[in-house]
Amino acid sequence: MSEFETLTLKCQDGYQLSARFYPVTETESKKSPILICPATGITKQFYHIFSCWLQAQGYAVMVFDFRGIGESLKGSVKQSKASIVQSGQLDIPAAIDALLAKTQAAKVILLGHSAGGQLLGIVPNYDKVAKVVAVSGSTGHVKGLKGRTKLLAPVMFDVIFPLSRFTLGYGPTSKIGMGENLPKDVAKQWAQFCSKPGYVINAIGKTVPKTEDHHEQITCPITVLWSTDDEIATEANVKDLIRLYPNANASHKELKPSAFGHKAIGHMLMFKRSHQNLWPVIEQEITAI
Numbered sequence: 587m588s589e590f591e592t593l594t595l596k597c598q599d600g601y602q603l604s605a606r607f608y609p610v611t612e613t614e615s616k617k618s619p620i621l622i623c624p625a626t627g628i629t630k631q632f633y634h635i636f637s638c639w640l641q642a643q644g645y646a647v648m649v650f651d652f653r654g655i656g657e658s659l660k661g662s663v664k665q666s667k668a669s670i671v672q673s674g675q676l677d678i679p680a681a682i683d684a685l686l687a688k689t690q691a692a693k694v695i696l697l698g699h700s701a702g703g704q705l706l707g708i709v710p711n712y713d714k715v716a717k718v719v720a721v722s723g724s725t726g727h728v729k730g731l732k733g734r735t736k737l738l739a740p741v742m743f744d745v746i747f748p749l750s751r752f753t754l755g756y757g758p759t760s761k762i763g764m765g766e767n768l769p770k771d772v773a774k775q776w777a778q779f780c781s782k783p784g785y786v787i788n789a790i791g792k793t794v795p796k797t798e799d800h801h802e803q804i805t806c807p808i809t810v811l812w813s814t815d816d817e818i819a820t821e822a823n824v825k826d827l828i829r830l831y832p833n834a835n836a837s838h839k840e841l842k843p844s845a846f847g848h849k850a851i852g853h854m855l856m857f858k859r860s861h862q863n864l865w866p867v868i869e870q871e872i873t874a875i
Contacts, residue, residue: 590637593688595650597680599672604657605650605681606630607688608641618716619689620872621681622649623702625722625854626670626776627765629656633699636857639865645872648685652677654769664755666769670776671793674705674786682714692716695872698723700819700853701776703810704785707801707830708794718808719871722816722853724823725785725830735817743777783826801830809871810838813851841867 595603610617620640622633630649637647651658653676654668678696685694693716696706703720706712724730728739742762750758750773757773759765768776775793779785790799808831812819821840828836843851846863855861856868 590634593648593684595680595684597653597676599676601653601672601676602658602660603650603653603677603680604630605648605684606634606637607685608637608647608649609688610641610644610646617644617646618693618695619646619648619685619691620697621678621685621694622647623678623681623696623698623705624649624652624655625700625702625765626772627655627759627768628699629766631656633857635859635862636865639862640869643869646685646689646691648681648688650677650681654772655766659766663767663769666756667771668769669771669774669793670701670705670779670786671708671789673701673772674708675710675794675798678705678709679711682709682711686714695719697721697868697872699857700724700726701785704827706804706808708786708789708798709800710798712800712804712806715806717806717872719868720808720810720827721856721868722812722819723810723827724812724819725783725826726780726818727783727785727823727826728780730820730822730826731817732820733817739780743780747773747777784830785827787830802833804831804834806834807874808834808836809874810836811841811856811868811871812838813841813843813853813856815843815850816853818853839871 590606590608593605652673654666696718703723751770757768
């Protein structure tokens with residue numbers, strides 16, 4: 587089939603997001619629809635081939651650009667007021683509701699990549715999520731990082747982002763090969779959230795009222811898939827994410843590149859065509875009870 591429909595999603599605050607919907611036939615629609623939530627600074631196009639593959643397996647799929655990113659950026663990036671908290675409280679909820687409206691399903695499966703799988707605790711309509719499969723999901727805590735990333739992250743968070751906030755008006759991540767340039771508040775919160783354990787839990791009581799913290803109310807299954815060569819979603823940081831959901835059936839699965847014939851998987855390669863032999867592993871977690 588490999589066809590998609592371009593949609594415009596309207597968030598509760600009126601902000602409009604660009605999305606793609608990959609439909610399936612009525613006979614295939616018995617499977618729960620899948621909402622792909624991207625990593626920080628990564629556009630929906632990155633997930634196109636993978637979305638087509640899921641569609642071919644019989645899943646209706648939606649993927650979108652977070653506000654301030656890709657086709658959801660309105661005007662100049664330095665004028666964007668987008669933040670990570672808004673991604674969780676406004677963007678993901680709008681995408682959940684839009685996917686349910688398109689499919690008439692009761693719940694969605696949230697397939698989150700990196701930060702896209704780390705925000706459910708501040709999503710107000712979390713009860714419409716049947717399951718979370720978080721690919722390379724973790725808190726990204728700087729003390730739990732490995733390798734070159736452990737050395738470079740403090741430079742990005744403590745030097746580049748603060749300086750660029752005032753000189754450029756945005757986070758210049760495209761120049762260092764980390765996706766699209768980031769709105770200044772996305773960059774600021776990314777640095778803040780990764781500076782301590784718990785990622786978005788650090789916003790509770792600050793930019794997120796305590797009454798809007800849903801981590802303890804979430805009971806759906808949560809599975810994190812991570813690779814042993816991932817310098818961000820390390821075992822320590824994966825476990826740091828899982829502990830935030832004390833009442834969920836949360837678990838994690840370690841993937842070794844050599845077991846799948848790869849030299850590397852890392853943080854980004856699991857969605858690449860070159861690594862499509864990993865896609866059935868992701869689907870296995872989607873279908874697991």
